[in-house]
Amino acid sequence: MTAPLQSTLAKTRTASVALALLDPKVIDATLLKLADASINDAEKILEANRSDLERMDQTDLNYDRLQLTLERIKGIARDVRAVAALPSPLGLILEERTLANGLHLQKMSVPLGVIGMIYEARPNVTVDAFTLCFKAGNCCVLKGGSDARHSNEALVAIIRRVLKEQNLDPAIVTLLPPDRSSVEAMLTAHGLIDVLIPRGSQSLIDFVRERAQIPIIETGAGIVHTYVDESADAAKASAIIFNEKTRRPSVCNAIDTLLIHSTRLADLPAMLEPLEEADVELFADEASFATLEGHYDASLLHRAKPEHFGTEYLSLKMSIKTVENLEEALAHIARYSSKHSEAIVAEDQNICEEFLRRVDAAAVYANASTSFTDGAQFGLGAEIGISTQKLHARGPMGLKELTSEKWIVRGNGQVRE
Numbered sequence: 001m002t003a004p005l006q007s008t009l010a011k012t013r014t015a016s017v018a019l020a021l022l023d024p025k026v027i028d029a030t031l032l033k034l035a036d037a038s039i040n041d042a043e044k045i046l047e048a049n050r051s052d053l054e055r056m057d058q059t060d061l062n063y064d065r066l067q068l069t070l071e072r073i074k075g076i077a078r079d080v081r082a083v084a085a086l087p088s089p090l091g092l093i094l095e096e097r098t099l100a101n102g103l104h105l106q107k108m109s110v111p112l113g114v115i116g117m118i119y120e121a122r123p124n125v126t127v128d129a130f131t132l133c134f135k136a137g138n139c140c141v142l143k144g145g146s147d148a149r150h151s152n153e154a155l156v157a158i159i160r161r162v163l164k165e166q167n168l169d170p171a172i173v174t175l176l177p178p179d180r181s182s183v184e185a186m187l188t189a190h191g192l193i194d195v196l197i198p199r200g201s202q203s204l205i206d207f208v209r210e211r212a213q214i215p216i217i218e219t220g221a222g223i224v225h226t227y228v229d230e231s232a233d234a235a236k237a238s239a240i241i242f243n244e245k246t247r248r249p250s251v252c253n254a255i256d257t258l259l260i261h262s263t264r265l266a267d268l269p270a271m272l273e274p275l276e277e278a279d280v281e282l283f284a285d286e287a288s289f290a291t292l293e294g295h296y297d298a299s300l301l302h303r304a305k306p307e308h309f310g311t312e313y314l315s316l317k318m319s320i321k322t323v324e325n326l327e328e329a330l331a332h333i334a335r336y337s338s339k340h341s342e343a344i345v346a347e348d349q350n351i352c353e354e355f356l357r358r359v360d361a362a363a364v365y366a367n368a369s370t371s372f373t374d375g376a377q378f379g380l381g382a383e384i385g386i387s388t389q390k391l392h393a394r395g396p397m398g399l400k401e402l403t404s405e406k407w408i409v410r411g412n413g414q415v416r417e
Contacts, residue, residue: 259333279300
Protein backbone atom coordinates (compact mmCIF):
# COMPACT_ATOMS: atom_id res chain seq x y z
CA MET A 1 0.00 0.00 0.00
CA THR A 2 1.34 3.43 -0.92
CA ALA A 3 2.03 6.02 1.77
CA PRO A 4 -0.74 8.39 0.54
CA LEU A 5 -3.35 5.61 0.63
CA GLN A 6 -2.11 4.52 4.08
CA SER A 7 -2.49 8.08 5.32
CA THR A 8 -5.98 8.43 3.81
CA LEU A 9 -7.23 5.23 5.41
CA ALA A 10 -5.65 6.17 8.73
CA LYS A 11 -7.66 9.42 8.74
CA THR A 12 -10.85 7.45 8.21
CA ARG A 13 -9.92 5.10 11.04
CA THR A 14 -9.39 8.10 13.33
CA ALA A 15 -12.73 9.57 12.30
CA SER A 16 -14.49 6.31 13.20
CA VAL A 17 -13.54 6.68 16.86
CA ALA A 18 -15.38 9.99 17.21
CA LEU A 19 -18.27 8.87 15.02
CA ALA A 20 -19.02 5.93 17.32
CA LEU A 21 -19.73 8.44 20.11
CA LEU A 22 -21.87 10.82 18.04
CA ASP A 23 -25.39 11.64 19.23
CA PRO A 24 -27.92 9.80 17.00
CA LYS A 25 -29.89 13.05 16.68
CA VAL A 26 -26.89 14.69 15.01
CA ILE A 27 -26.63 11.74 12.62
CA ASP A 28 -30.30 12.04 11.66
CA ALA A 29 -30.09 15.81 11.19
CA THR A 30 -27.06 15.37 8.94
CA LEU A 31 -28.85 12.80 6.81
CA LEU A 32 -31.83 15.11 6.34
CA LYS A 33 -29.44 17.86 5.25
CA LEU A 34 -27.90 15.43 2.77
CA ALA A 35 -31.32 14.55 1.33
CA ASP A 36 -32.06 18.24 0.77
CA ALA A 37 -28.62 18.87 -0.71
CA SER A 38 -29.06 15.98 -3.17
CA ILE A 39 -32.19 17.60 -4.58
CA ASN A 40 -30.77 21.14 -4.54
CA ASP A 41 -27.62 20.00 -6.35
CA ALA A 42 -29.40 17.61 -8.71
CA GLU A 43 -28.23 19.42 -11.83
CA LYS A 44 -24.56 19.15 -10.74
CA ILE A 45 -25.06 15.44 -10.15
CA LEU A 46 -26.77 14.96 -13.52
CA GLU A 47 -24.05 16.91 -15.32
CA ALA A 48 -21.40 14.65 -13.80
CA ASN A 49 -23.48 11.60 -14.66
CA ARG A 50 -23.80 12.73 -18.27
CA SER A 51 -20.03 12.87 -18.48
CA ASP A 52 -19.90 9.22 -17.45
CA LEU A 53 -22.74 8.17 -19.75
CA GLU A 54 -21.04 9.78 -22.77
CA ARG A 55 -18.18 7.32 -22.35
CA MET A 56 -20.44 4.23 -22.29
CA ASP A 57 -22.16 2.48 -25.17
CA GLN A 58 -25.94 2.65 -24.66
CA THR A 59 -26.19 -1.06 -25.45
CA ASP A 60 -23.89 -1.86 -22.51
CA LEU A 61 -25.70 -3.84 -19.80
CA ASN A 62 -24.43 -1.35 -17.22
CA TYR A 63 -25.84 1.73 -18.95
CA ASP A 64 -29.14 1.62 -17.06
CA ARG A 65 -27.34 0.99 -13.78
CA LEU A 66 -25.09 3.97 -14.37
CA GLN A 67 -27.77 6.37 -15.49
CA LEU A 68 -29.18 8.91 -13.05
CA THR A 69 -32.32 10.94 -13.66
CA LEU A 70 -34.06 13.58 -11.61
CA GLU A 71 -36.59 10.96 -10.53
CA ARG A 72 -33.81 8.58 -9.48
CA ILE A 73 -32.11 11.35 -7.50
CA LYS A 74 -35.41 12.08 -5.80
CA GLY A 75 -35.64 8.38 -5.01
CA ILE A 76 -32.14 8.44 -3.51
CA ALA A 77 -33.15 11.41 -1.35
CA ARG A 78 -36.32 9.58 -0.23
CA ASP A 79 -34.22 6.60 0.83
CA VAL A 80 -31.88 8.88 2.81
CA ARG A 81 -34.86 10.40 4.63
CA ALA A 82 -36.29 6.94 5.25
CA VAL A 83 -33.04 5.80 6.88
CA ALA A 84 -32.91 8.97 9.00
CA ALA A 85 -36.42 8.18 10.26
CA LEU A 86 -35.46 4.67 11.41
CA PRO A 87 -34.51 3.99 15.04
CA SER A 88 -30.80 3.98 15.74
CA PRO A 89 -29.39 0.43 15.69
CA LEU A 90 -26.73 1.38 18.25
CA GLY A 91 -26.65 0.90 22.01
CA LEU A 92 -29.42 -1.70 21.97
CA ILE A 93 -29.35 -4.29 24.74
CA LEU A 94 -29.61 -7.59 22.87
CA GLU A 95 -29.22 -9.88 25.89
CA GLU A 96 -29.03 -9.31 29.63
CA ARG A 97 -28.51 -11.57 32.64
CA THR A 98 -27.03 -11.70 36.12
CA LEU A 99 -24.82 -14.67 36.93
CA ALA A 100 -24.86 -16.60 40.22
CA ASN A 101 -21.66 -14.80 41.24
CA GLY A 102 -23.36 -11.42 40.92
CA LEU A 103 -21.78 -10.36 37.60
CA HIS A 104 -24.27 -8.42 35.49
CA LEU A 105 -23.91 -9.04 31.73
CA GLN A 106 -25.34 -7.09 28.82
CA LYS A 107 -24.78 -7.69 25.11
CA MET A 108 -24.92 -4.32 23.30
CA SER A 109 -25.04 -3.38 19.61
CA VAL A 110 -22.05 -1.29 18.47
CA PRO A 111 -20.64 -0.07 15.12
CA LEU A 112 -18.48 -2.31 13.00
CA GLY A 113 -16.02 0.59 12.63
CA VAL A 114 -14.78 1.19 9.08
CA ILE A 115 -16.60 -0.50 6.22
CA GLY A 116 -15.03 -0.77 2.77
CA MET A 117 -17.23 -0.96 -0.34
CA ILE A 118 -16.02 -2.03 -3.77
CA TYR A 119 -18.72 -1.66 -6.40
CA GLU A 120 -19.26 -1.07 -10.09
CA ALA A 121 -21.39 1.23 -12.25
CA ARG A 122 -24.14 2.13 -9.78
CA PRO A 123 -23.65 5.64 -8.36
CA ASN A 124 -26.72 5.31 -6.13
CA VAL A 125 -24.67 2.81 -4.11
CA THR A 126 -22.39 5.70 -3.13
CA VAL A 127 -25.18 7.44 -1.24
CA ASP A 128 -26.82 4.25 0.03
CA ALA A 129 -23.53 2.99 1.44
CA PHE A 130 -22.69 6.24 3.17
CA THR A 131 -26.20 6.69 4.55
CA LEU A 132 -26.45 3.23 6.07
CA CYS A 133 -22.87 3.18 7.36
CA PHE A 134 -23.25 6.64 8.91
CA LYS A 135 -26.60 5.84 10.56
CA ALA A 136 -25.01 2.72 12.08
CA GLY A 137 -22.02 4.71 13.38
CA ASN A 138 -19.55 3.49 10.77
CA CYS A 139 -17.12 5.33 8.54
CA CYS A 140 -16.93 4.10 4.96
CA VAL A 141 -14.22 3.76 2.35
CA LEU A 142 -15.70 3.62 -1.14
CA LYS A 143 -14.15 2.38 -4.37
CA GLY A 144 -16.55 2.73 -7.28
CA GLY A 145 -16.00 1.69 -10.86
CA SER A 146 -14.25 3.90 -13.40
CA ASP A 147 -17.49 4.05 -15.43
CA ALA A 148 -19.12 6.09 -12.64
CA ARG A 149 -16.09 8.15 -11.67
CA HIS A 150 -17.56 11.63 -12.20
CA SER A 151 -20.93 10.70 -10.69
CA ASN A 152 -19.32 9.26 -7.57
CA GLU A 153 -17.01 12.24 -7.16
CA ALA A 154 -19.94 14.65 -7.39
CA LEU A 155 -21.97 12.71 -4.84
CA VAL A 156 -19.13 12.35 -2.34
CA ALA A 157 -18.31 16.05 -2.70
CA ILE A 158 -21.87 16.84 -1.62
CA ILE A 159 -21.69 14.39 1.29
CA ARG A 160 -18.40 15.82 2.54
CA ARG A 161 -19.68 19.37 2.21
CA VAL A 162 -22.72 18.51 4.33
CA LEU A 163 -20.48 16.84 6.93
CA LYS A 164 -18.34 19.98 7.15
CA GLU A 165 -21.43 22.16 7.49
CA GLN A 166 -22.46 19.99 10.45
CA ASN A 167 -18.97 20.36 11.99
CA LEU A 168 -18.19 16.71 11.38
CA ASP A 169 -15.01 15.17 10.04
CA PRO A 170 -15.29 14.77 6.23
CA ALA A 171 -13.02 11.72 6.53
CA ILE A 172 -16.14 9.86 7.72
CA VAL A 173 -16.50 9.05 4.03
CA THR A 174 -13.57 8.47 1.70
CA LEU A 175 -13.76 7.86 -2.04
CA LEU A 176 -10.67 6.15 -3.41
CA PRO A 177 -9.55 6.48 -7.04
CA PRO A 178 -11.19 3.89 -9.33
CA ASP A 179 -8.00 2.01 -10.11
CA ARG A 180 -6.41 -1.32 -9.25
CA SER A 181 -4.07 0.09 -6.61
CA SER A 182 -7.06 1.20 -4.55
CA VAL A 183 -8.53 -2.29 -4.62
CA GLU A 184 -5.23 -3.86 -3.63
CA ALA A 185 -4.91 -1.40 -0.74
CA MET A 186 -8.39 -2.23 0.55
CA LEU A 187 -7.84 -5.98 0.30
CA THR A 188 -4.84 -5.74 2.63
CA ALA A 189 -5.95 -2.91 4.94
CA HIS A 190 -5.32 -4.69 8.25
CA GLY A 191 -6.34 -2.51 11.18
CA LEU A 192 -7.73 0.18 8.87
CA ILE A 193 -10.83 -1.45 7.37
CA ASP A 194 -12.88 -3.79 9.56
CA VAL A 195 -14.95 -5.46 6.85
CA LEU A 196 -15.05 -5.30 3.06
CA ILE A 197 -18.24 -5.60 1.00
CA PRO A 198 -17.93 -6.22 -2.76
CA ARG A 199 -21.07 -5.42 -4.74
CA GLY A 200 -21.31 -6.10 -8.45
CA SER A 201 -20.59 -8.84 -10.94
CA GLN A 202 -19.72 -12.39 -9.98
CA SER A 203 -16.19 -11.85 -11.31
CA LEU A 204 -15.70 -8.86 -8.99
CA ILE A 205 -17.01 -10.79 -6.00
CA ASP A 206 -14.83 -13.80 -6.81
CA PHE A 207 -11.77 -11.57 -7.20
CA VAL A 208 -12.30 -9.96 -3.79
CA ARG A 209 -13.07 -13.26 -2.03
CA GLU A 210 -9.97 -14.96 -3.41
CA ARG A 211 -7.56 -12.13 -2.56
CA ALA A 212 -8.89 -10.37 0.52
CA GLN A 213 -6.79 -10.57 3.67
CA ILE A 214 -9.48 -8.92 5.79
CA PRO A 215 -13.07 -10.09 6.52
CA ILE A 216 -15.58 -9.74 3.69
CA ILE A 217 -19.35 -10.01 3.27
CA GLU A 218 -20.35 -11.31 -0.15
CA THR A 219 -23.24 -9.67 -1.97
CA GLY A 220 -23.61 -12.23 -4.68
CA ALA A 221 -24.89 -12.12 -8.22
CA GLY A 222 -28.55 -12.91 -8.76
CA ILE A 223 -29.29 -16.00 -10.84
CA VAL A 224 -33.03 -16.02 -10.23
CA HIS A 225 -35.62 -18.72 -11.00
CA THR A 226 -39.40 -18.78 -10.87
CA TYR A 227 -41.20 -22.14 -10.89
CA VAL A 228 -44.73 -22.24 -12.31
CA ASP A 229 -46.35 -25.26 -10.71
CA GLU A 230 -49.11 -27.52 -12.07
CA SER A 231 -51.52 -25.76 -9.70
CA ALA A 232 -50.54 -22.21 -10.70
CA ASP A 233 -53.01 -19.49 -11.67
CA ALA A 234 -51.92 -18.61 -15.23
CA ALA A 235 -52.87 -14.92 -15.02
CA LYS A 236 -51.05 -14.55 -11.72
CA ALA A 237 -47.97 -16.28 -13.13
CA SER A 238 -48.00 -14.05 -16.23
CA ALA A 239 -48.11 -10.85 -14.18
CA ILE A 240 -45.36 -12.01 -11.82
CA ILE A 241 -43.00 -13.12 -14.59
CA PHE A 242 -43.55 -9.91 -16.56
CA ASN A 243 -42.77 -7.80 -13.48
CA GLU A 244 -39.69 -9.84 -12.59
CA LYS A 245 -38.23 -9.60 -16.08
CA THR A 246 -39.16 -6.13 -17.31
CA ARG A 247 -39.41 -3.82 -14.28
CA ARG A 248 -35.63 -3.29 -14.21
CA PRO A 249 -33.92 -6.11 -16.12
CA SER A 250 -30.44 -4.85 -15.23
CA VAL A 251 -30.77 -5.48 -11.48
CA CYS A 252 -29.93 -8.63 -9.55
CA ASN A 253 -33.49 -9.55 -8.51
CA ALA A 254 -34.73 -9.92 -12.11
CA ILE A 255 -35.73 -13.41 -13.26
CA ASP A 256 -33.24 -15.33 -15.39
CA THR A 257 -34.89 -18.74 -15.76
CA LEU A 258 -38.54 -19.76 -15.89
CA LEU A 259 -39.22 -23.32 -14.75
CA ILE A 260 -42.61 -24.58 -15.94
CA HIS A 261 -44.48 -27.76 -15.10
CA SER A 262 -44.96 -29.86 -18.24
CA THR A 263 -48.74 -29.94 -17.75
CA ARG A 264 -48.85 -26.14 -18.10
CA LEU A 265 -47.00 -25.84 -21.40
CA ALA A 266 -50.25 -25.12 -23.24
CA ASP A 267 -50.62 -21.96 -21.15
CA LEU A 268 -47.15 -20.73 -22.06
CA PRO A 269 -47.94 -18.65 -25.20
CA ALA A 270 -50.62 -16.59 -23.43
CA MET A 271 -48.58 -16.45 -20.23
CA LEU A 272 -45.57 -14.96 -22.03
CA GLU A 273 -47.45 -12.71 -24.45
CA PRO A 274 -46.60 -9.59 -22.37
CA LEU A 275 -42.90 -10.52 -22.61
CA GLU A 276 -43.16 -10.70 -26.40
CA GLU A 277 -44.65 -7.19 -26.46
CA ALA A 278 -41.66 -6.04 -24.36
CA ASP A 279 -39.19 -7.67 -26.82
CA VAL A 280 -37.90 -10.20 -24.30
CA GLU A 281 -35.57 -12.73 -25.91
CA LEU A 282 -36.21 -16.35 -24.90
CA PHE A 283 -33.90 -19.36 -24.79
CA ALA A 284 -36.32 -22.28 -24.55
CA ASP A 285 -35.70 -25.98 -24.04
CA GLU A 286 -37.14 -28.43 -26.60
CA ALA A 287 -40.58 -28.81 -25.01
CA SER A 288 -41.19 -25.12 -24.42
CA PHE A 289 -39.71 -24.18 -27.81
CA ALA A 290 -42.14 -26.52 -29.56
CA THR A 291 -45.02 -24.95 -27.65
CA LEU A 292 -43.98 -21.36 -28.36
CA GLU A 293 -42.97 -21.81 -32.00
CA GLY A 294 -45.47 -19.98 -34.16
CA HIS A 295 -46.89 -18.13 -31.14
CA TYR A 296 -43.87 -16.01 -30.16
CA ASP A 297 -41.85 -13.67 -32.37
CA ALA A 298 -39.39 -15.96 -34.18
CA SER A 299 -36.62 -13.37 -33.99
CA LEU A 300 -36.87 -13.46 -30.18
CA LEU A 301 -37.24 -17.23 -29.74
CA HIS A 302 -34.16 -19.48 -29.67
CA ARG A 303 -33.37 -23.03 -28.69
CA ALA A 304 -31.65 -23.14 -25.33
CA LYS A 305 -28.09 -24.37 -25.01
CA PRO A 306 -26.52 -25.58 -21.74
CA GLU A 307 -24.89 -22.18 -21.13
CA HIS A 308 -28.28 -20.46 -21.08
CA PHE A 309 -29.00 -21.97 -17.67
CA GLY A 310 -27.11 -20.62 -14.68
CA THR A 311 -26.62 -17.28 -16.47
CA GLU A 312 -27.40 -13.88 -14.95
CA TYR A 313 -28.70 -11.97 -17.97
CA LEU A 314 -29.16 -8.44 -16.57
CA SER A 315 -31.10 -7.68 -19.74
CA LEU A 316 -34.33 -8.53 -21.57
CA LYS A 317 -33.35 -12.18 -21.93
CA MET A 318 -34.65 -15.27 -20.16
CA SER A 319 -34.27 -19.05 -20.40
CA ILE A 320 -37.08 -21.60 -20.01
CA LYS A 321 -36.81 -25.14 -18.62
CA THR A 322 -39.65 -27.67 -18.54
CA VAL A 323 -39.87 -29.89 -15.45
CA GLU A 324 -42.10 -32.83 -14.57
CA ASN A 325 -42.60 -32.07 -10.89
CA LEU A 326 -41.48 -30.04 -7.88
CA GLU A 327 -38.48 -32.32 -7.31
CA GLU A 328 -37.08 -31.54 -10.76
CA ALA A 329 -37.61 -27.82 -10.19
CA LEU A 330 -35.83 -27.99 -6.84
CA ALA A 331 -32.94 -29.95 -8.36
CA HIS A 332 -32.51 -27.41 -11.15
CA ILE A 333 -32.52 -24.51 -8.67
CA ALA A 334 -30.04 -26.29 -6.38
CA ARG A 335 -27.69 -26.76 -9.33
CA TYR A 336 -27.82 -23.28 -10.83
CA SER A 337 -29.00 -20.89 -8.12
CA SER A 338 -26.72 -18.16 -6.78
CA LYS A 339 -28.86 -18.29 -3.58
CA HIS A 340 -30.18 -14.78 -4.12
CA SER A 341 -33.95 -14.94 -4.81
CA GLU A 342 -36.18 -17.81 -5.94
CA ALA A 343 -39.96 -17.99 -6.43
CA ILE A 344 -42.86 -20.38 -6.93
CA VAL A 345 -46.28 -19.67 -8.41
CA ALA A 346 -48.79 -22.24 -7.15
CA GLU A 347 -52.28 -22.44 -5.69
CA ASP A 348 -51.47 -25.67 -3.85
CA GLN A 349 -50.37 -24.38 -0.46
CA ASN A 350 -48.64 -27.64 0.45
CA ILE A 351 -46.46 -27.30 -2.65
CA CYS A 352 -45.75 -23.66 -1.75
CA GLU A 353 -44.70 -24.54 1.78
CA GLU A 354 -42.48 -27.37 0.54
CA PHE A 355 -40.76 -24.99 -1.88
CA LEU A 356 -40.29 -22.30 0.79
CA ARG A 357 -38.86 -24.85 3.22
CA ARG A 358 -36.45 -26.57 0.87
CA VAL A 359 -35.03 -23.83 -1.36
CA ASP A 360 -31.73 -22.49 -0.04
CA ALA A 361 -31.66 -18.77 -0.89
CA ALA A 362 -31.55 -15.41 0.84
CA ALA A 363 -35.15 -14.67 -0.21
CA VAL A 364 -37.75 -17.25 -1.23
CA TYR A 365 -41.16 -16.22 -2.57
CA ALA A 366 -44.57 -17.84 -3.00
CA ASN A 367 -46.91 -16.10 -5.46
CA ALA A 368 -44.99 -12.81 -5.52
CA SER A 369 -42.39 -11.14 -7.70
CA THR A 370 -38.70 -11.47 -6.87
CA SER A 371 -38.45 -7.74 -7.65
CA PHE A 372 -39.27 -7.16 -3.98
CA THR A 373 -35.81 -8.34 -2.87
CA ASP A 374 -34.67 -4.87 -1.94
CA GLY A 375 -33.80 -3.19 1.35
CA ALA A 376 -36.26 -0.34 0.92
CA GLN A 377 -39.07 -2.74 -0.03
CA PHE A 378 -38.31 -4.85 3.05
CA GLY A 379 -38.66 -1.79 5.28
CA LEU A 380 -34.93 -1.36 5.88
CA GLY A 381 -34.84 2.18 4.44
CA ALA A 382 -32.14 1.19 1.93
CA GLU A 383 -29.59 -1.56 1.55
CA ILE A 384 -25.85 -1.77 1.34
CA GLY A 385 -26.18 -4.98 -0.64
CA ILE A 386 -27.92 -8.35 -0.72
CA SER A 387 -25.79 -10.93 1.02
CA THR A 388 -25.93 -14.45 -0.40
CA GLN A 389 -23.65 -15.93 2.24
CA LYS A 390 -24.67 -17.10 5.70
CA LEU A 391 -22.16 -15.20 7.84
CA HIS A 392 -22.38 -12.47 9.05
CA ALA A 393 -25.63 -11.48 7.33
CA ARG A 394 -27.97 -12.83 4.66
CA GLY A 395 -30.42 -11.10 2.33
CA PRO A 396 -30.89 -7.33 2.07
CA MET A 397 -28.45 -5.71 4.49
CA GLY A 398 -29.77 -2.72 6.37
CA LEU A 399 -28.77 -1.01 9.59
CA LYS A 400 -28.89 -4.02 11.89
CA GLU A 401 -26.50 -5.92 9.64
CA LEU A 402 -23.96 -3.06 9.85
CA THR A 403 -23.48 -3.41 13.59
CA SER A 404 -21.49 -5.75 15.77
CA GLU A 405 -21.81 -6.61 19.46
CA LYS A 406 -19.87 -6.26 22.66
CA TRP A 407 -20.43 -7.59 26.15
CA ILE A 408 -20.72 -5.11 29.01
CA VAL A 409 -19.83 -6.77 32.33
CA ARG A 410 -20.41 -5.04 35.68
CA GLY A 411 -19.15 -6.48 38.93
CA ASN A 412 -18.23 -5.68 42.51
CA GLY A 413 -14.79 -7.17 42.95
CA GLN A 414 -15.50 -10.68 41.65
CA VAL A 415 -12.47 -12.82 40.73
CA ARG A 416 -12.44 -16.20 39.03
CA GLU A 417 -11.12 -19.21 40.93
